[in-house]
Amino acid sequence: MNLKNIKYIILDMDGCCYHPKYLKTLFGQVSSRMTDFISLKLGIEKDKAKKIQQEYFYKYDTSLNGLMKNYPKLVDPHEFLKYVHDINYDCLEKDIALREELLKLDVKTYCATNGSKEHAINCMKKIGIDDLFEGKIMDIVDFNFKPKPNPESLYLMCKKFQIPTNQETVYIEDIAKNLSSEAAKDMIKVWFTNDQPINDLDKYKHLIQYKIDNLALFLKKIRLLKEAKYYE
Secondary structure, eight states: OOGGGOOEEEEOSTTTTSOGGGHHHHHHHHHHHHHHHHHHHHTOOHHHHHHHHHHHHHHHSSHHHHHHHHOTTTOOHHHHHHHHTOOOOTTOOOOHHHHHHHHHOOSEEEEEOSSOHHHHHHHHHHHTOGGGGTTOEEOTTTTTTOOTTSHHHHHHHHHHHTOOSSTTEEEEESSGGGGGOGGGTTSEEEEEOOOOTTOOHHHHGGGOSEEESOHHHHHHHHHHHHHHHTTO
8 A cells, every 4th residue: 555656546526525524514405405306206205205315325325326226217317416416515615725735746636426527516616626627527427327336437437547446546435335346446445534324334444545534635645755755
């Protein structure tokens, strides 16, 4: 696990590109709109819709994946993504330190999200890093609606951007389960610490090689190690 040799980074969006402290406010809006969408499309009460939403998230890795499998004639995934990401992003703030480290770091960095590309770009605009990820984001549509940790998602990304699936690549997730992707088996796997209920650490802690709580500081650590390497 030598961070000096890192040449590529794959980042999740929510809870990684922006700090998990914003998840409750930002993703709380997304979750609420998911409940509304399910209620409207299935013609059921919101409490039942919420239960289905949560059940599908745990069973199928995303609520959308469960809806597509169980209600393919009722649910248009593109309509779902547009509806649930129609939210207010004002809680997010510019992350000057993150931008500076992304600019300084001699590493190719990409974003892989189970959400929509539009959502990722909207988040990045608020953070102030959208220009650094232009053409470097793959979303659930690009993944053929097969969400992480389905290995096909990361394999598609690695093929498109010619990212090696070895220890030249760091993979950063806030959901520990997503680190279980077969495509990430030989990558350096990093978990952005948080208290989301889905993170069953007893089950997935063996996958985690680094734990971080600040992305900019972790990128700085990689940069300093790589710079020191040149003077050895």
